[in-house]
Amino acid sequence: MKKFLILIFLAAALSAQAERVQIVTTYPYIASIAEQIGQERVRVHALAGGQWDPHTILPKPSFIARLRRADLLIINGAQLEIGWLPPLMNQANNPKIAVGSKGLLDLSRFVQLMDVPASVSRAHGDIHPDGNPHYYLDPANIPILAQAITAKLIEMDASGTTLYRKNLAAFLQAWNEHLAIWDSKMEKLRGVTVIEYHKNLDYFLSRYEIKIMATVELLPGIPPTSKHIQELEEKIAGCKVCYILQDIYNPDDASRHLAAKFNIPMVKMPHDVGSVPGAEGIFALFEEIVRRLTHD
Amino acid sequence: MRSKLYTLYTLSLAALTAGLLPAQETQSGGNPFAQAKFVPDISLILDASCIGRNHSDEAMERLVLPGFTAPEGNDAAHAHGSSNGQRGFNLNYGELVISSIVDPFFDLFLVCDLGEESFAIEEAYFTTRRIPWGLQLKGGKFLSHFGRLNSMHTHQWDFVDAPLIYAGLFGESLLNEKGVRLTWVAPLETYFMLGGEFSQGENSMSFGRDGFSAFDGQIDVKGSDGPNLVVAYAKSSVDIGHLTLLGGLSMAHGKNRINHGIEEGEALAQAGYGTTTITAVDLTLKYLFDSIRCLSLQAEYLHRNGAGDGWFIEPLAERLFVSAPYEQRQGGFYAQMVGRLNKRVRMGGRFDRIMQNDGSRPGETASMPNHLTRYTAMAEYNPTEFSRLRLQYTHDRSLYEATAPGYIQKPANEIILQINLAIGAHGAHAF
Ligand SMILES: [Zn+2]
Numbered sequence: 001m002k003k004f005l006i007l008i009f010l011a012a013a014l015s016a017q018a019e020r021v022q023i024v025t026t027y028p029y030i031a032s033i034a035e036q037i038g039q040e041r042v043r044v045h046a047l048a049g050g051q052w053d054p055h056t057i058l059p060k061p062s063f064i065a066r067l068r069r070a071d072l073l074i075i076n077g078a079q080l081e082i083g084w085l086p087p088l089m090n091q092a093n094n095p096k097i098a099v100g101s102k103g104l105l106d107l108s109r110f111v112q113l114m115d116v117p118a119s120v121s122r123a124h125g126d127i128h129p130d131g132n133p134h135y136y137l138d139p140a141n142i143p144i145l146a147q148a149i150t151a152k153l154i155e156m157d158a159s160g161t162t163l164y165r166k167n168l169a170a171f172l173q174a175w176n177e178h179l180a181i182w183d184s185k186m187e188k189l190r191g192v193t194v195i196e197y198h199k200n201l202d203y204f205l206s207r208y209e210i211k212i213m214a215t216v217e218l219l220p221g222i223p224p225t226s227k228h229i230q231e232l233e234e235k236i237a238g239c240k241v242c243y244i245l246q247d248i249y250n251p252d253d254a255s256r257h258l259a260a261k262f263n264i265p266m267v268k269m270p271h272d273v274g275s276v277p278g279a280e281g282i283f284a285l286f287e288e289i290v291r292r293l294t295h296d
Numbered sequence: 297m298r299s300k301l302y303t304l305y306t307l308s309l310a311a312l313t314a315g316l317l318p319a320q321e322t323q324s325g326g327n328p329f330a331q332a333k334f335v336p337d338i339s340l341i342l343d344a345s346c347i348g349r350n351h352s353d354e355a356m357e358r359l360v361l362p363g364f365t366a367p368e369g370n371d372a373a374h375a376h377g378s379s380n381g382q383r384g385f386n387l388n389y390g391e392l393v394i395s396s397i398v399d400p401f402f403d404l405f406l407v408c409d410l411g412e413e414s415f416a417i418e419e420a421y422f423t424t425r426r427i428p429w430g431l432q433l434k435g436g437k438f439l440s441h442f443g444r445l446n447s448m449h450t451h452q453w454d455f456v457d458a459p460l461i462y463a464g465l466f467g468e469s470l471l472n473e474k475g476v477r478l479t480w481v482a483p484l485e486t487y488f489m490l491g492g493e494f495s496q497g498e499n500s501m502s503f504g505r506d507g508f509s510a511f512d513g514q515i516d517v518k519g520s521d522g523p524n525l526v527v528a529y530a531k532s533s534v535d536i537g538h539l540t541l542l543g544g545l546s547m548a549h550g551k552n553r554i555n556h557g558i559e560e561g562e563a564l565a566q567a568g569y570g571t572t573t574i575t576a577v578d579l580t581l582k583y584l585f586d587s588i589r590c591l592s593l594q595a596e597y598l599h600r601n602g603a604g605d606g607w608f609i610e611p612l613a614e615r616l617f618v619s620a621p622y623e624q625r626q627g628g629f630y631a632q633m634v635g636r637l638n639k640r641v642r643m644g645g646r647f648d649r650i651m652q653n654d655g656s657r658p659g660e661t662a663s664m665p666n667h668l669t670r671y672t673a674m675a676e677y678n679p680t681e682f683s684r685l686r687l688q689y690t691h692d693r694s695l696y697e698a699t700a701p702g703y704i705q706k707p708a709n710e711i712i713l714q715i716n717l718a719i720g721a722h723g724a725h726a727f
Contacts, residue, residue: 051586051587052584052587053587053588056587056725058540058582058584058590058725058727059724059725059726059727060533060535060540060727061487061531061532061533061540061542061727062486062487062533062534062535062540064481064487064489065481065482065484065485065486065487065488068430068481068482068483069483079722082722082724083681083722083724083725084724084725085724086724087724087726090403090423091432091481092430092481093423093424093425093427093430093431093432093479093481094430095425095426095427095428098400098425098426099397100397100400122680122682122719125680126680126681126682221680221681222679222680223638223639223640249586249587249588250587250588251588251638251639
């Protein structure tokens with residue numbers, strides 16, 4: 001009898017599980033937003049871990065199993081996933097999330113991309129042909145993404161409309177409160193000059209009118225050469241550089257060298273939820289970015 | 297963006313109706329029937345090499361992998377095919393890939409192999425986009441998904457050449473057939489996939505479709521009347537922290553038609569008709585140290601079991617044939633380790649061994665050598681994702697010269713400098 005009850009309980013738990021909207025996101029920051037909007041009506045799983053380089057995620061076969069069962073796939077888009085996602089989608093062959101289906105949500109379509117190249121050539125490195133895809137690091141873009149995710153969830157699961165709207169309202173309110181604090185903290189850095197490794201933080205930096213003097217990498221995706229470092233040294237010498245911003249996944253020896261030589265602080269910048277301890281959710285990610293730059 | 301355009305539009309519409317503005321084109325000229333936006337994804341890969349070897353090209357052509365390949369001149373594919381064939385400079389291939397979504401229901405892929413004086417369709421297939429329940433149908437000509445390596449293109453390999461056992465059982469261009477494939481991905485947390493292929497089975501190394509008739513019909517083997525090959529496999533994968541394991545079991549089964557010059561009735565000609573079953577087990581381990589550095593171990597064991605009727609013409613006995621059953625029981629493996637040290641440098645080693653080489657071949661008088669071994673080491677420098685320079689050294693103890701008294705081992709040492717370049721659409725990485 002006891003066993004029977006347990007079985008019934010398990011079956012009920014499983015069916016409750018099955019009724020939830022199965023969301024797969026490519027990156028953890030999307031999962032964090034989707035969880036806060038969907039809450040108990042959704043089950044969210046991010047494919048890539050926050051500690052990895054978002055451009056070159058290892059396409060593990062387990063991702064195919066995840067995609068196979070997804071009702072909704074939310075991607076960053078703007079070709080950030082081009083190097084790893086398309087064959088996985090083909091192998092998972094889930095019609096619900098295929099290109100052109102309503103179960104595929106490309107967030108890059110809702111924001112204005114920076115640095116859209118007029119013409120593309122790989123002479124300029126592994127460039128992003130649709131523009132800089134790291135748009136989600138502009139805190140002002142997050143509410144837009146949250147709205148897009150809410151609209152999609154309502155489209156797919158209309159009976160949850162009230163909950164999704166309520167969660168979105170709460171999210172937006174909390175976000176605006178935090179944003180006001182981050183804006184005021186960042187005020188003191190307005191107009192300073194920095195160097196970044198990859199054009200990762202452009203959206204964030206341009207929001208606070210922080211100038212980017214150069215990148216440590218030679219060209220997008222191409223590590224620095226000694227000649228490039230030499231040129232950087234000449235540039236830095238005639239300029240007041242406030243920070244060298246290094247991501248957590250590329251080798252930091254060049255940045256470290258420049259930082260030591262010119263006595264400029266090198267800051268390791270989180271790029272996604274889960275990339276560093278303390279950046280466990282979308283709020284904490286920006287909290288951590290601001291904290292690392294402003295020290296408060 | 298849209299709202300801005302819309303405002304502009306309403307403004308000019310107001311001006312237009314007020315008679316203030318002549319109608320103006322917002323976009324200039326151009327072909328109203330232009331279809332440029334429908335251009336499929338196109339990429340071109342070029343592979344060239346420079347080779348140094350201890351044997352002359354002619355001597356190399358006479359060498360065989362005993363029990364697997366016949367000397368050049370016979371129609372069976374040779375262990376050293378057209379790629380990397382000559383000492384000095386080689387233009388190995390250009391690979392043109394064109395792919396696109398056809399409509400909501402199909403994807404289409406075309407892979408053309410461009411030789412110096414040849415154009416061949418290496419792969420041309422569709423895959424379905426809309427079949428539910430985790431099923432997918434693939435049809436056309438394609439590399440079989442047998443084992444771990446078979447479905448990969450040459451430029452995706454970690455070494456210049458195919459593992460010994462693959463080259464021995466399928467030839468350098470591996471198992472590439474016209475047919476259909478159905479796969480099913482299980483709706484589980486863990487990756488588990490089942491697949492089956494039904495194809496023509498033209499592969500001349502282990503299967504074959506063409507019939508033959510010789511000696512006024514005394515030897516008469518009918519050609520295949522339909523699909524001749526069945527392939528089935530199961531693959532599964534688990535992640536344990538930063539370690540990913542992928543394993544698979546595969547099987548290929550079909551009729552085998554061997555015909556090495558029996559119709560001409562030359563001395564040493566041989567033929568056979570029987571059944572071949574090839575089974576394989578594969579295992580890959582990939583460990584990520586960080587976003588850049590990773591170490592992968594990959595090993596596969598393949599076994600061929602073949603038997604049937606055989607005919608051969610003895611040396612010095614032209615136009616007289618002898619009937620005898622043939623048998624093949626052959627197995628071997630490769631194990632390789634490849635490490636990515638930084639964004640640009642990869643290094644690896646591979647050990648190849650065929651340890652079982654039993655059976656009798658029609659016309660085979662001496663027993664075949666077993667323990668065929670090869671050692672390979674490589675270092676790669678990848679300036680970007682789109683260009684690769686690879687230096688590979690091979691010490692090959694698997695090659696023999698077939699002489700009347702028996703096989704004579706001819707160890708080969710080879711050094712290859714390979715360049716591989718890709719332009720066009722961004723090819724995504726495979727696991
Ligand atoms: Zn980037």
